[in-house]
Amino acid sequence: MPVAPGLALLLGSVLLVGCAPAQATPEQRSTTALSPASDGLSSLVAGFAPEGCTDASLPVTVEEERLTAVLPDAVDPSQSADRTFARAMVEGAGFGEFTPSFAGEVCAQGSLAEVKTVVERRGTLLWQDAVARAQSTEGVTGDLPASDDRPLYWTRLEAMSVLHQWSPDFTLSTKERVSLLDAFDRAARGMRDVDLPAGDQVTRVLVSGFDPFTLDGGATGSAPGTVGNQIRHGNPSGAIALAIDGTTTTDADGTTVRYEAYTLPVNYPEFERGYLEGTVGPLMKPGDGRLDASITISQAGGSQFALEQWNGRYHGDVAGNDKFAPCRPAGLTGAPQLAKDNPGCNTQVTGRWGGGDTVTDPPQWTASTLPIEQMIAARTGSDVSRPPGDTWEDESVAFGVLWNTNYTYFPNCDSDEVKDTSQRDDTYPPALEPTSPPQDSCARSGGGGTYLSNESAYRNTLLRDRAGLGIPAGHIHTPDMQHFETEFEVTDATFEAWRDAIVAQARELIAVVGTHS
Secondary structure, three states: OOOOHHHHHHHHHHOOOOOOOOOOOHHHHOOOOOEOOOHHHHHHHHHHOOOOOEOOOOOEOHHHHHHHOOOEOOOOOOOEOOOOHHHHHHHHOOOOOHHHHHHHHHHOOOOHHHHHHHHHHHHHHHHHHHHHHHOOOOOOOOOOOOOOOHHHHHHHHHHHHHHHHEOOOOOOOHHHHHHHHHHHHHHHOOOOOOOOOOOOOEEEEEEEEEOOOOOOOOOOOOOOOOOOHHHHOOOHHHHHHHHHOOOEEEOOOOOEEEEEEEEEOOOHHHHHOOHHHHHHHHHHOOOOOOOOEEEEEEEOOOOEEEEEOEEEOEOOOOOOOOOOOOOOOOHHHOOOOOOOOOHHHEOOOOHHHOOOOEOOEOOOEEEOOOOHHHHHHOOOOOOOOOOOOOOOOOOOOOOEEEEEOOEEEEOOOOOOOOEEEOOEEOOOOOOOOOOOOOOOOEEEEEOOEOOHHHHHHHHHHHHHHHOOOOOOEEEEEEOOOOOOOOOOOOOOHHHHHHHHHHHHHHHHHHHHHHHOO
């Protein structure tokens, strides 16, 4: 059950300050933090909705407050841009009428059941429109390129801000409002749109991407009230999900490979509420429509893809887009928090999807079963144009592909001593056989670190193990996409070149997995 807005507001800040903040309870860890809306955001929300439909006193999320963010003008940074960054994204994709239309339909409903039907339908349509735009070959509405993943994120936030401040004529409890928000959010992420045909002649591959993140900070101009240019960030994994959802390839033996995709939030509470498990878990149950491969993807850095071998149960104290982290900071000592002493540092899985109630149940480590050898040998990216500033030393491919077997661990779960292994190879088999995490060790970080990329990898591969499947499942980290040649333009040629190159090579890597599933 959700906690009250006041407690949720406290939760959003107390875990990130001080040297010994209170631990988050399981209930708090799964609750999206809310805070009073600014006048600017409430004005925006009221402008989307019919008169009298919204209540400015109702709380919103940290993410939704970014809807008011304005960049400096690209030509004259001493002046503000003529619209919010969110509106530049939404209108730039031709989605400008979605939120007003959504608000009008929501406000016309007279019961919880009616509005739930509306939000699920409209969320699914938003996802489908974003996919259709990303895959269009005949031109798109708006001035942003088809491949841009950001409009979906900002349109979804607009609609959710309306749901947070909606004031219906009937009584709506906090729990019921949360159920509507979750229903819309999951639908608008493609989680209700997974359509994988059954049968022996189809290979079924599921792919996840992520929202944009690190949206605060960056260079700014002198115009008062403007924000740093990191608000422009996108996420190549989200672009990959939109590009691949519902597509097919054909193997040499005539087998059809079908790809479906969805996106994940860069927030911990939604993971604790089972966003990933609720999407993937049913598809791993017995039946002739069961998954043949499940891949999670996120953005890392550099000019290479990393195929992550080991996934750790531990997650760190870096906050998500909502500025909340369930694992309290280490404080002045610098010592990492032991998950044994702070359960907020240990990924928690509900019992329905194989969760346990001890430090070692679920297990501290899971492993990739992706076809690493074939993914490296395929030399993906040899037909992909290298973007400006690409530093991968082999210029015959767009980006390198590495097998990343790094991890960091506590030799035992009672000591804060930390050890690490470090090995990344772009050939297979490697000259040195990787060493797996020691038995009885506790995870400190997987190859994908301690953030939500590692968490998605861990949860996905744990589902595979709990289901007793031997299918390919694992995590792919992409190169960093945030390369701009301009300081304040909402997009530019270099940024787009990096996104397009990453998406093109990722599709080739995913196709290798499909062929070897």
